[in-house]
Structures are given as C-alpha cells and as structure tokens.
Amino acid sequence: MHPIFIKxxxxxxxxxxxxxxxxxxxxxxxxxxxxDHIISITDSFIFNALFAIIAIGLxxxxxxNTFDHKHLQDVVVNHLGVAIISLVIWYFSGYYxxxxxxxxxxxxxxxxxxxxxxxxxxxxxxxxxxxxxYYLIISYxxxxxxxxxxxxxxxLVKETELSMLKSQINPHFLFNSLNSISSLTITNPAKAQxxxxxxxxxxxxxxxxxxxxxxxxxxxxxxxxxxxxxEKVRFGDRLHYDFKVDDLCRNxxxxxxxxxxxxxxxxxxxxxxxxxxxTITFVCQPASNGMLLKIxxxxxxxxxxxxxxxxxxxxxxxxxxxxxxxxxxxxxxxGEKIFEVELFLPNMQHEKKK
Amino acid sequence: MIKVIIIDxxxxxxxxxxxxxxxxxxxxxxxxxxxxxxxxKAIHELKPNLVFLDVQMPKLTGFEMLELMDETPQIxxxxxxxxxxxxxxxxxxxxxxxxxxxxxxxxxxxxxxVERLQKEDKPSGxxxxxxxxxxxxxxxxxxxxxxxxxxxxxxxxxxxYIESQDDYVMVYTTEGKYLKQQxxxxxxxxxxxxxxxxxxxxxxxxxxxxxxLELYEKNAYLAVLSNGAKLKVSDTGYKALRGLMKF
Numbered sequence: 001m002h003p004i005f006i007k008x009x010x011x012x013x014x015x016x017x018x019x020x021x022x023x024x025x026x027x028x029x030x031x032x033x034x035x036d037h038i039i040s041i042t043d044s045f046i047f048n049a050l051f052a053i054i055a056i057g058l059x060x061x062x063x064x065n066t067f068d069h070k071h072l073q074d075v076v077v078n079h080l081g082v083a084i085i086s087l088v089i090w091y092f093s094g095y096y097x098x099x100x101x102x103x104x105x106x107x108x109x110x111x112x113x114x115x116x117x118x119x120x121x122x123x124x125x126x127x128x129x130x131x132x133x134y135y136l137i138i139s140y141x142x143x144x145x146x147x148x149x150x151x152x153x154x155x156l157v158k159e160t161e162l163s164m165l166k167s168q169i170n171p172h173f174l175f176n177s178l179n180s181i182s183s184l185t186i187t188n189p190a191k192a193q194x195x196x197x198x199x200x201x202x203x204x205x206x207x208x209x210x211x212x213x214x215x216x217x218x219x220x221x222x223x224x225x226x227x228x229x230x231e232k233v234r235f236g237d238r239l240h241y242d243f244k245v246d247d248l249c250r251n252x253x254x255x256x257x258x259x260x261x262x263x264x265x266x267x268x269x270x271x272x273x274x275x276x277x278x279t280i281t282f283v284c285q286p287a288s289n290g291m292l293l294k295i296x297x298x299x300x301x302x303x304x305x306x307x308x309x310x311x312x313x314x315x316x317x318x319x320x321x322x323x324x325x326x327x328x329x330x331x332x333x334x335g336e337k338i339f340e341v342e343l344f345l346p347n348m349q350h351e352k353k354k
Numbered sequence: 355m356i357k358v359i360i361i362d363x364x365x366x367x368x369x370x371x372x373x374x375x376x377x378x379x380x381x382x383x384x385x386x387x388x389x390x391x392x393x394x395k396a397i398h399e400l401k402p403n404l405v406f407l408d409v410q411m412p413k414l415t416g417f418e419m420l421e422l423m424d425e426t427p428q429i430x431x432x433x434x435x436x437x438x439x440x441x442x443x444x445x446x447x448x449x450x451x452x453x454x455x456x457x458x459x460x461x462x463x464x465x466x467x468v469e470r471l472q473k474e475d476k477p478s479g480x481x482x483x484x485x486x487x488x489x490x491x492x493x494x495x496x497x498x499x500x501x502x503x504x505x506x507x508x509x510x511x512x513x514x515y516i517e518s519q520d521d522y523v524m525v526y527t528t529e530g531k532y533l534k535q536q537x538x539x540x541x542x543x544x545x546x547x548x549x550x551x552x553x554x555x556x557x558x559x560x561x562x563x564x565x566x567l568e569l570y571e572k573n574a575y576l577a578v579l580s581n582g583a584k585l586k587v588s589d590t591g592y593k594a595l596r597g598l599m600k601f
Contacts, residue, residue: 172410175434176364179453183370234364275363275389275412303413303507 002059003137014052022048039108042101047094051123054086055130062134079131087123091116153322160318169206170264173231180234195233202226206257214253214348217284217291221245224263228280231267239271240279248286254345255323259293261312262341266297269339274300290347296340313341356471359385359400361393361416362408362432367453371406371432374460381464390414391505394422398503402427404448404467409433414505418498421536422505428467494544497525499532506532514579516541516550516558528581551598553577553591561599 004010026044029035035043061082065075095112102108177199184192205223209215221243228241263280270278276298283294313332321327324346331342358381362368368386375381384400387393390413397405397419405427409416416431434453448470449463497508508527517524518538525532542552553559559577567587568576575587577595587595 172434175453176367179370179434179455180364180366182454183366183373186373187366187369234366236365238363272363272410273412275391300412 002056003134004056004059018048018052033111035108035111039102039105043098043108043112046097047090047119050090050094051126054090055126058082058086058127058130059134062131062138066135066138083124083127087120087127090123091119094119156318157322160315160322169203173264174203176234177230180230184233191233195230198226198230202230209256213256215256216251217245217254218250220254220256220259223257224259224282227260227263231271235271238274238277239267240277241282242279243282245282245284246286249284249291252286252291252345253348254291255319258316258319259295259343261316262295262343265312265341266295266339270297270299273303276300287344291345293343293345294340295343296338298337299339301337356381356404356468357384357400357402358382358404358406359387359393359396359402359427360406361387361390361396361411361419362406363388363411364408367408367432370454371460374457375464377457377461378464380468390416390419394419394505395503397423397427401425403471404428404430404464406430406432406451409435413507414498422498422500428470430463430467493546494541497532497534499525499534501532508532510545511560513560514563514581514583515560515585518556526581526583548598551591551595553585553587553595555588557585557591559585561595564595564599567595 004014022044025048026040029040029043030037061078065078067075070078098112099109102112177195181192181195181199184195202223205226225243228239232239232241263282266280270280278298280295280297285292313330317327317330320329326346329344329346333340333342358375360368360371360383362371365388368388372383372386375383381404384402385396387396388411390411393405393407393411394414396402407416407419407429409431410433414422416433420426420429428448430449430451432451432453432455436452448467451460451463495510497510497513499506499508508525512527512529514526514528516538517526519533521535521537523534523536523538523541525534538552538556538558541550541558545558549560549562550558551561559579563580564577565580566578568578568584570576573589575592576584577587578584
C-alpha cells in the first residue's frame with residue numbers, strides 16, 4: 001500500500017509540504033529575480049506540482065528496489081536510470097508548458113533557458129530526499145511487521161504452554177483411574193498394585209517431560225502403552241489397541257508428549273461415547289525425509305460428536321508449527337465409522353542442513 | 355428392602371459400589387447397567403428406590419437420563435467431575451459422590467437416601483437439580499427426546515426449528531418432529547446463539563436452514579425453510595435475524 005494514500009491525512013500532509021516548497025520557490029522568483037506574481041506563482045506551481053506527481057510514482061521504484069533481494073550496485077544503477085528519466089520528463093514538460101504560456105515575456109524565457117542547471121540540481125535533491133523517505137518508511141514497516149510477528153509467536157508459545165500444562169494430566173482420567181484402583185484393592189489386590197505402579201510411571205513421565213524436549217519414539221510409545229493399559233483396566237473389553245511400529249522408526253526423534261493427546265482424543269471420542277468395542281490402531285512407518293504416523297479409532301456414528309473436541313488436536317498443530325515451522329503436518333479425517341489422525345514428522349537433521 | 359440399580363460404564367466402578375453395598379443388609383441390587391439407554395430402560399421396568407448414577411457415559415449422560423425419567427427414584431451421583439458438585443450440594447440432591455470415595459463417605463450417602471425413602475420424600479430436589487445443572491452447561495450439542503419406549507438423540511445441527519407449545523416444545527428436524535418437555539426460554543438460553551434465532555414468540559430457528567424471507571403483508575415476513583415450512587417473523591424477530599445474518 002502506498003504510504004501517501006494509506007490515510008487521507010497523509011495526502012493532506014503531502015500537499016502541505018509541497019505547498020510550502022512552492023511558496024518558497026515563488027517568493028524567491030518574485031523577490032530576487034523580480035518576476036511579477038503571476039509568473040512567479042505559475043513557474044513555482046508547474047514545476048513543483050509536476051514533481052509532486054512524479055514523487056508519488058517513485059514509491060514503486062523504491063518498493064521493488066529494496067536491498068533484500070538486490071545487490072547494492074543494481075539498486076544504484078536502477079536509481080540513476082529512474083532519476084535521469086524522471087528528471088528529463090519533469091524538466092521538459094515543465095519547460096514546454098511555461099514556454100507556451102509566457103512566450104511573450106522575453107525576460108522570463110531567457111531565465112527559463114538559463115535555469116537548467118539549478119533546476120536539475122534541485123530536482124536531483126528532491127529525488128534523493130523522496131527516495132530516502134520511502135526507504136525509511138519501508139524499513140519502519142518491516143520493523144513493525146517483525147515486532148508484530150514476534151508478538152504473535154510469543155502469544156502462540158504462551159497459549160501452547162498453557163494448554164500443555166492443562167492437558168498434561170487430565171483430572172478426569174486421574175480420578176477415574178484412582179477409582180478403578182480403589183475397586184481393585186478389594187477384588188484383585190495384585191492388579192491394584194500393578195496399576196498403581198503404571199499410574200505412577202505415567203504421572204512421573206507426564207510431570208518430568210519438557211515441552212521443547214525431543215525424545216525417541218519408543219520412549220513416547222512406552223508412555224502411551226502405560227496410558228492404554230490403565231484405560232484398559234477401566235474399560236475392559238470395550239477398548240482394544242493394536243500397535244504396528246516399524247523397527248526403523250524406534251529411535252526417530254519427536255517432540256515429547258506430542259502423541260499422547262491424540263490417543264487421549266481417540267479414547268474420549270471412541271470409547272467414552274460408545275457401548276461397542278473400540279479398537280485404536282497405531283501404525284508407524286518410515287517415509288522419505290521423515291516418519292509417518294497414523295492413529296485411528298472406530299466410533300459410534302450414532303453418538304453426535306461433542307463440541308470442543310478439536311482443542312487437543314489444535315494444541316498439537318500449534319506445537320508442530322513452533323517446532324517444525326510448518327502447519328500441514330497433521331491431517332484429520334473422519335469417515336463414517338473411522339476417525340483417523342495422520343501425522344508426518346520431518347527429519348530434524350535434514351532440516352538443520354538446509 | 356431398598357431396591358438399587360447401579361449405572362456406570364466402568365466395570366471396576368460398579369464393583370466398588372457393589373462391594374460397599376454388601377455391608378448394607380437392607381439393600382438389594384436389582385440391576386446393573388453400563389450405559390444410559392439400558393439404564394433408563396432398567397429404571398422404567400424395575401422401578402428401583404435408589405440409583406447410583408455416573409454422569410459421563412456413552413449414549414446418554416446421567417443428566418440427560420434424568421431429563422427423560424417419568425418417575426425419578428432417589429439419585430446418588432457418582433462421578434469424577436467436580437464442577438457440578440457444589441451446586442448439587444446446595445440443592446436437594448440425595449448426594450454427590452466424587453470418585454474415588456471411601457466406604458464411610460458412601461455409607462453417609464446411603465444413610466441420607468434411606469432417611470428420604472422412610473419419609474417417603476418425593477425427590478423434588480432432583481428436578482431442581484437437573485435444571486440447575488443444565489444451567490451450567492454452556493451450549494447444547496444434542497437434545498434427547500422420548501419416542502414411546504425409545505429414546506432419540508438429536509444432534510443439534512439437524513434441528514430446523516423449535517416451536518413452543520405451552521409447557522412443551524416441538525423440535526422439528528430433517529427427519530421429523532419430536533415433543534419435548536422443556537421451555538422455549540431454556541432453549542433460547544442454551545442453544546448456540548450464533549445459529550439459533552428467536553424469530554417469533556413461538557419459533558426458535560436454525561438460521562442455516564432459512565432459504566429466504568418472503569414479504570406477505572406490509573412489513574411482515576415469513577421465513578421459508580429448507581424443508582418448505584413457512585414461519586412467521588415478528589418485528590423484534592426480524593431485527594434479531596438481521597443482526598445475526600447481517601443483511
């Protein structure tokens with residue numbers, strides 16, 4: 001967007017500035033060179049108005065002539081070319097117009113013919129000042145944009161951190177598991193002990209993990225296995241799971257706790273809402289430049305999906321964006337009976353080499 | 355003998371209740387259910403005095419079940435959710451057990467229920483309880499209705515409009531119409547206000563189903579819906595609709 005036309009106030013400022021220059025110009029002609037008012041004002045108006053128009057157009061040469069993409073010498077050469085062309089057009093159109101208007105005034109015509117050097121000098125000065133101001137505006141805008149982007153990124157980080165904290169341990173899961181343990185202490189004490197150990201390990205891992213930490217896949221899988229085993233005690237035959245992990249993927253690094261919410265989601269919308277058996281399938285394969293993970297579950301198509309379901313997944317998308325600078329790594333597809341999350345994790349070493 | 359039904363979708367959770375109840379010789383467990391549908395059927399057929407009811411369950415939540423009951427037995431909620439607990443205690447619910455709970459705490463709940471049953475206290479508190487609890491639920495994503503002995507769960511996005519009929523409302527969906535004992539005011543409050551608009555004293559409309567507005571008298575409009583129904587739009591309704599649909 002052109003800085004002058006971005007606000008109507010800017011147009012006013014621009015006109016006032018040129019108005020002041022034009023007044024000074026006219027005063028000089030009238031006072032020092034002794035031309036009458038009409039000649040002084042017309043000369044001043046024509047040359048300055050023409051330059052004011054040309055200066056507006058100069059924005060585009062500056063805009064497409066920034067130092068980000070071009071070498072210094074190219075920028076200089078471009079500006080020299082543009083300066084010569086615009087000054088020639090400016091001077092000759094002004095000269096022609098005034099020559100036509102005042103050809104009966106020999107004194108003025110002589111002056112017009114002799115004034116080439118200082119007119120071109122002042123034109124060059126105007127050109128330089130205009131271009132400098134435009135460059136200042138562009139760098140100011142870039143700075144603003146950068147600050148804005150950083151601010152957005154910071155908010156994203158904060159939000160993600162916050163929802164990470166919230167999602168770390170789902171209290172509903174925790175208290176229901178504790179209730180199951182309470183029950184097992186009576187019906188099956190050995191199993192109760194086993195479950196306390198699993199739950200402890202699960203909690204320890206949840207509490208100790210750090211968000212920015214990269215962990216090998218098998219570490220995450222162990223954590224998820226514990227989670228699934230705990231849920232299995234709660235839901236019995238209603239929950240089945242099937243993990244197919246390619247051996248090549250076992251050590252693949254991934255952000256810690258990135259998979260856990262996907263499984264939690266699958267349980268929440270699959271098992272919680274269905275009286276049928278639900279199977280959660282996890283497939284993990286190497287892919288070119290990374291690893292492909294698929295987590296799917298069947299669900300009861302008759303139970304209307306509850307709202308607020310995408311929060312967990314959105315949080316993952318945000319984290320992936322922060323870590324991999326890409327927001328199309330996670331794909332969600334909902335079929336008639338199958339809900340599937342597909343996650344592609346790019347190779348981090350590869351990223352770094354780039 | 356006090357007849358009891360246990361409704362919880364998790365088997366260990368039912369086990370612990372059964373175990374705690376084994377110490378009460380005056381209580382007989384007549385049923386055990388693992389989801390809202392079968393739970394409702396069991397309550398209807400077996401007529402228990404007391405029900406231990408989980409909130410979060412497949413098919414129907416515990417609260418939705420209460421909405422659908424004709425005769426409400428004494429209810430003790432057992433749940434891991436604590437957000438409704440405080441309200442439940444303020445009101446006249448028998449009890450609200452937060453999982454996991456001890457035998458002692460459980461016995462207190464049973465004792466309260468027994469006292470109520472001896473006084474033959476009608477569980478009027480429960481009705482109030484559901485109303486109050488549903489107040490806390492921000493936005494409805496489904497409506498449960500009874501069709502004879504069957505229960506129908508209506509996803510909110512299939513609802514075309516709701517018409518008030520005295521103490522009831524008629525819920526019109528893409529599939530048919532269903533009578534529900536609830537007030538218009540309730541639905542106006544609990545349906546997503548970016549989708550549902552009260553276009554008339556008697557109509558609450560899903561604006562996504564409005565095909566066009568027809569002028570039928572001076573300054574009076576009819577909303578034509580995707581299923582062909584034509585509904586009167588009042589003055590205030592028209593203004594509300596304008597605000598919502600931005601025309």
